[in-house]
Every structure is written in C-alpha cells, then in structure tokens.
Amino acid sequence: MSKEGPKATHYEPVKSYDEEAESERTSLRKVGESRRHEEEDVELALSFSDSxxxxxxxxxxxxxxxxxxxxxxxxxxxxxxxxxxxxxxxxxxxxxxxxxxxxxxxxxxxxxxxxxxxxxxxxxxxxxxxxxxxxxxxxxxxxxxxxxxxxxxxxxxxxxxxxxxxxxxxxxxxxxxxxxxxxxxxxxxxxxxxxxxxxxxxxxxxxxxxxxxxxxxxxxxxxxxxxxxxxxxxxxxxxxxxxxxxxxxxxxxxxxYVPDWEFQLPIGESSSAPKILSVKCEVRGDTSPACNAVGMIDRVLLGTQHLYKSQFMHEQRFLNSPDYGPLPLNAPSWCEAPFDPEGxxxxxxxxxxxxxxxxxxxxxxxxxxxxxxxxxxxxxxxxxxxSGLFLDLFGMHINKALYxxxxxxxxxxxxxxxxxxxxxxxxxxxxxxxxxxxxxxxxHALMLYVLAACNILPVVLQGFYWKQPGNNILGLIGIGR
Incomplete structure (x- = not known):
C-alpha cells in the first residue's frame, strides 16, 4: 500500500482593498450605465439638445x-x-x-x-x-x-x-x-x-x-x-x-349640440363698463367658426377668459385677410370672440x-x-x-383650427x-x-423655439432702451415699437 503525500491546499488569492474597491466601482458603473440606458428618453417635440x-x-x-x-x-x-x-x-x-x-x-x-x-x-x-x-x-x-x-x-x-x-x-x-x-x-x-x-x-x-x-x-x-x-x-x-x-x-x-352663447369684451380705454356680446347657434354638427363643438368644449371646460385672445377669430373677417386690417362694419359678433387653436x-x-x-x-x-x-x-x-383629400371633397373640410x-x-x-x-x-x-x-x-430646437418663436430674444433686447421704450435696438432696425 503506497503512501500518498499530503494533499496540497489551494488558497483563493486574497483581493487587496484597492482591488475590491475597483471591482465594486466597476459593478456600480455597469449598473449606472444600464439604468441610464433604460431612462434615456427623447426630450421630444421640440427636442432638447440630445434626444x-x-x-x-x-x-x-x-x-x-x-x-x-x-x-x-x-x-x-x-x-x-x-x-x-x-x-x-x-x-x-x-x-x-x-x-x-x-x-x-x-x-x-x-x-x-x-x-x-x-x-x-x-x-x-x-x-x-x-x-x-x-x-x-x-x-x-x-x-x-x-x-x-x-x-x-x-x-x-x-x-x-x-x-x-x-x-x-x-x-x-x-x-x-x-x-x-x-x-x-x-x-x-x-x-x-x-x-x-x-x-x-x-x-x-x-x-x-x-x-x-x-x-x-x-x-x-x-x-x-x-x-x-x-x-x-x-x-x-x-x-x-x-x-x-x-x-x-x-x-x-x-x-x-351647441347652444347660443355670449362673451365679454375686455374693457377698453374709451369705455368703463364691460361689453357683452351674444352669438346665435342652436345647431349640431356645425364646423363654422362660431358654432363648432371644439370651441364650445373649451368655453365650458376652460372658460372663455382662459382662451386665446389675440384676435384669432378676427382673421376670418379682416378686410385685408388673413390677419391684418379693420373689421367690416357688418362683421358678426363672433369675430371678436376668443377661440383657442390648441384647444x-x-x-x-x-x-x-x-x-x-x-x-x-x-x-x-x-x-x-x-x-x-x-x-x-x-x-x-x-x-x-x-383619404384626407377625399374627405375634404365630400364635406369634411381640411381645417387646422378644428384639427x-x-x-x-x-x-x-x-x-x-x-x-x-x-x-x-x-x-x-x-x-x-x-x-x-x-x-x-x-x-437645439427647443432653444430656438423659445428664443425666436416665443419672442424671448426680441423681448430681452427690447427691454433695454434709452430714455424712452421706443429707443431700443429693435426700434433702430425697424422691428417692434
């Protein structure tokens, strides 16, 4: 019977503190990268700079x-x-x-x-x-x-x-x-x-x-x-x-069903009392500017006072269409009513x-x-x-305001x-x-939208003037007042 020598004992190499710390940092980095990839999102629409x-x-x-x-x-x-x-x-x-x-x-x-x-x-x-x-x-x-x-x-x-x-x-x-x-x-x-x-x-x-x-x-x-x-x-x-x-x-x-409705004009410089105008509707399924369901829902849920007031409805009846010039003398009351194109x-x-x-x-x-x-x-x-052209031909008109x-x-x-x-x-x-x-x-679409389309840059430049508000950079180059 032959003798067997003592079996060799195998020891796992002991990691130093630095090696353990580096290993932990690597694991955390991988987890962080995984989460970052999962959470990465589009800053959409007008896209924030890195989509x-x-x-x-x-x-x-x-x-x-x-x-x-x-x-x-x-x-x-x-x-x-x-x-x-x-x-x-x-x-x-x-x-x-x-x-x-x-x-x-x-x-x-x-x-x-x-x-x-x-x-x-x-x-x-x-x-x-x-x-x-x-x-x-x-x-x-x-x-x-x-x-x-x-x-x-x-x-x-x-x-x-x-x-x-x-x-x-x-x-x-x-x-x-x-x-x-x-x-x-x-x-x-x-x-x-x-x-x-x-x-x-x-x-x-x-x-x-x-x-x-x-x-x-x-x-x-x-x-x-x-x-x-x-x-x-x-x-x-x-x-x-x-x-x-x-x-x-x-x-x-x-x-x-869109019933008759009324709205209040803002108080102007020449009048001290608000002016209330009425609009006759009493229709169903109408897509005209005055009596459509899109405007009615906004008036009921949001309130007339919270709608777009920059004379959107004026554009339908301007003498110099589409968006400048005086209103005709016989313009209906709804021409001065608020309407929100993003309702x-x-x-x-x-x-x-x-x-x-x-x-x-x-x-x-x-x-x-x-x-x-x-x-x-x-x-x-x-x-x-x-399909859209076919629908327009048969009465469902292409209309941005109503979408x-x-x-x-x-x-x-x-x-x-x-x-x-x-x-x-x-x-x-x-x-x-x-x-x-x-x-x-x-x-950089969102930045450009904010600066240009929302007039942030012109407004900031116009805020600095000399003695009179009209004496600003934009006034010198013929933009604004």
Whole structure:
C-alpha cells in the first residue's frame, strides 16, 4: 500500500482593498450605465439638445438590430464617410434634420407670414405652409418615441419618466404662452391668474407625448419578436387606441349640440363698463367658426377668459385677410370672440398624429433594408393624403383650427413623404453636409423655439432702451415699437 503525500491546499488569492474597491466601482458603473440606458428618453417635440435615441444598436445585444450603415449606393462618394458617422453617433440623422426643417418653417411663417399671406395660416378651411408645422412636430415626436422605448426593463420607471417630461413641457408652455411674458409692444410682465391661457403649442405637444408614450410603454406586444410580419399584431392595441380617439373626436364634433352663447369684451380705454356680446347657434354638427363643438368644449371646460385672445377669430373677417386690417362694419359678433387653436377636443386628433409617427418609428425597428422601410413608409403616406383629400371633397373640410380628421390625414401623409425624402438624402446616400444647419437646428430646437418663436430674444433686447421704450435696438432696425 503506497503512501500518498499530503494533499496540497489551494488558497483563493486574497483581493487587496484597492482591488475590491475597483471591482465594486466597476459593478456600480455597469449598473449606472444600464439604468441610464433604460431612462434615456427623447426630450421630444421640440427636442432638447440630445434626444438620445439610437436607431442602430440594441443595447442589450452585441449585434446591431437596425443597421443604419447599410447603403444601397456603395459607390456614392459620401457613403464611407457617412457610414463611419452613423456608426459613431448611432443617431437617425434624418429625424434631426426633419425637426430642424420644422423649426425653420416655424420661424419663417411667424416672421414672414404677415408679408406673404399665401404661407400664413388659412383663415378657416384650407391648408397652407404654416398649417403643417404643428403636425410635423407631432409626427417627429411619435417617431422618436418608437426609437426611445424600443426596449424596456421597467414599465413603471419609464412611465414616471414620461410623465415628468410631459409636466416639464407643460409648465414651460404655461410660462411661455400663458400670458406672463410681454409682447413686442408691451413692456409689462405678469399675468392675471383669472385670465391665464391654459393651452398652447407646448401644452398640446406634452399631452400628445404623454398619451403616445403610455401607448408605447403599455400597449405593446412581446419585445422579443421584431420580425416584419409581427408589426401589426404587436401594436394592434395602439391602432385600436387611435381608432377610439378618432371615433371620440368625430362623435363629439358632429354629435354635440351647441347652444347660443355670449362673451365679454375686455374693457377698453374709451369705455368703463364691460361689453357683452351674444352669438346665435342652436345647431349640431356645425364646423363654422362660431358654432363648432371644439370651441364650445373649451368655453365650458376652460372658460372663455382662459382662451386665446389675440384676435384669432378676427382673421376670418379682416378686410385685408388673413390677419391684418379693420373689421367690416357688418362683421358678426363672433369675430371678436376668443377661440383657442390648441384647444382640448382638437388636441385629441393631435394625439392621433403622434400615434401615426409612432408607426413610422416602428418601421425603422422592424425592417432592416432601406427599400423595405421606404415602401412601408410611402404606402401609408399616400393612403393618408388621398383619404384626407377625399374627405375634404365630400364635406369634411381640411381645417387646422378644428384639427379635423381630414386635416390630420393630409398633414400626417405629407410629413411621412417629407421624412422619406430626408431619410433617402441623409441616412441612405449620406448627403449630410448640405443639411448640417438643419441638423443643428433640430438638435437645439427647443432653444430656438423659445428664443425666436416665443419672442424671448426680441423681448430681452427690447427691454433695454434709452430714455424712452421706443429707443431700443429693435426700434433702430425697424422691428417692434
């Protein structure tokens, strides 16, 4: 019987304090990165400077899920350079460019709309360049949401994040458009809470964002299935939600009875007593400026004193239409009534525009090839435009103020086709240099909106004057008074 020597004892190497601390820091860093990726969100709509969306990589996998660097035209001189940029940034650049284009259009129609009536808002029915800006932003919000929430580990956290971002956008809109800030001809600050305007552009975008984000978080099928054939089944609850919203809007617009109503004119310099005017309606399903259900719901729920008062209704009867000149002597009383173009019922259809954009974002995730994406973008775009024109022809007019179903269809379809064009130019063929300005504007859209569209920059410059308020920088160059 042979003797066996003593067995060797194996000791685990003892980690030093520094090694343990480094290991713990590494683990915490990985957890932090994971949470940051989960919480990363689009600052949407008018996009805060880093939208954080990534159309190329699924962070839970090492392999690319959506390959933005696959080009159909490999011989293009821009392809290799753009391929490197796309791989490096991981952004769907065409979305930034599209957002920047929307900002540029917004500034153009705000500043030049009075001089060029053909691009200014339609007095009532119809469609102009100014009328497509809001739907463009809502469409972009939807596309961004699909890319942002493509993978979720905790729906409750994502919902809380979406709610907080919507509230931030809502309160920013109240500050900018609620009446607190003065205009170019008024150097006083402050707003009477009794007359603050509750609705506005950013408020509408916040509502649409929140509802669309909730749909994307909670009304979505199995995340593991990203095949093309699963798209309709996976998002069927979202389509049902869109149909419910459309039905709700149409039922209220054409089903609510609008009685006679009255409003009070603000006290002017020449009068000491308020003047009360009445409007005769007693109709159902009317879409005229005076007796539509959109305005009635806002008057009942928000109050006439909280609606848009910058002579929106005047535009329907100005002698020098669309938005300047005196009222005719025989102008009806409703021409001086307040009406909010971003009201409650019309915002229901704005949500549907956002859900349409959400579908276009899903196409990015479910289709890998450019041709497949373009095909699945173009078909619904053309269908929406033709449907909207058909409805307009048969009496459901295209109307921005009411945000009619036909208006939603046409503007969403136009947004889809324009997005396809920008995608082909920028993300497919790599002609990014010619759109750098628009890309920058898209990545800083909220800042530009606040400074330009809300007159913050002109107001600040006008606040510094010499002896008289009219002696300011803007007055010297002929802007403002």
């Amino acid at each position: 954080g969306y990534n159309a190329n990589l699924d962070r839970s996998r090492k392999l690319p899920v959506v390959k933005e660097t696959k080009f159909l035209n490999h011989s293009s001189p821009h392809s290799n350079h753009h391929r490197h940029q796309q791989h490096h940034t991981g952004r769907l650049v065409s979305l930034d460019v599209f957002r920047g284009l929307a900002v540029a259009l917004m500034i153009l129609v705000d500043d030049a709309g009075g001089l060029l009536p053909m691009i200014n808002h339609s007095p009532w029915n119809g469609l102009t360049l100014a009328d497509v800006v809001m739907p463009f932003f809502l469409f972009i919000v939807g596309v961004s949401l699909a890319l942002t929430y493509k993978k979720l580990s905790c729906k409750a956290i994502a919902t809380r994040k979406a709610l907080m971002r919507a509230l931030k956008l809502l309160f920013l809109g109240l500050f900018l458009q609620g009446g607190f800030l003065h205009g170019l001809s008024d150097l006083t600050y402050g707003v009477d809470i009794e007359r603050i305007r509750w609705t506005g552009i950013l408020q509408r975008i916040a509502i649409a964002y929140l509802v669309a984000a909730a749909c994307e978080i909670w009304l979505k099928g199995d995340d593991s299935d990203t095949s093309a054939t699963s798209a309709l089944k996976k998002y069927r609850l979202q389509w049902i939600m869109a149909l419910v919203l459309v039905f709700l809007y149409l039922a209220l617009l054409y089903g609510l 409650l019922l019309s915002s229901v259809m704005a949500i549907v525009t956002c859900l349409v954009g959400l579908h276009y974002g899903h196409i990015v995730l479910h289709f890998k090839g450019h041709n497949d994406r373009i095909c699945h973008w173009m078909i619904p775009s053309i269908f929406l435009i033709l 009619t179903f036909s208006y939603m269809c046409v503007t969403a379809g136009v947004a889809g086709i324009l997005f396809v064009g920008i995608y082909v130019l920028v993300d497919m063929y790599g002609y990014r240099r010619i759109t750098l300005v628009l890309e920058w504007m898209g990545m």
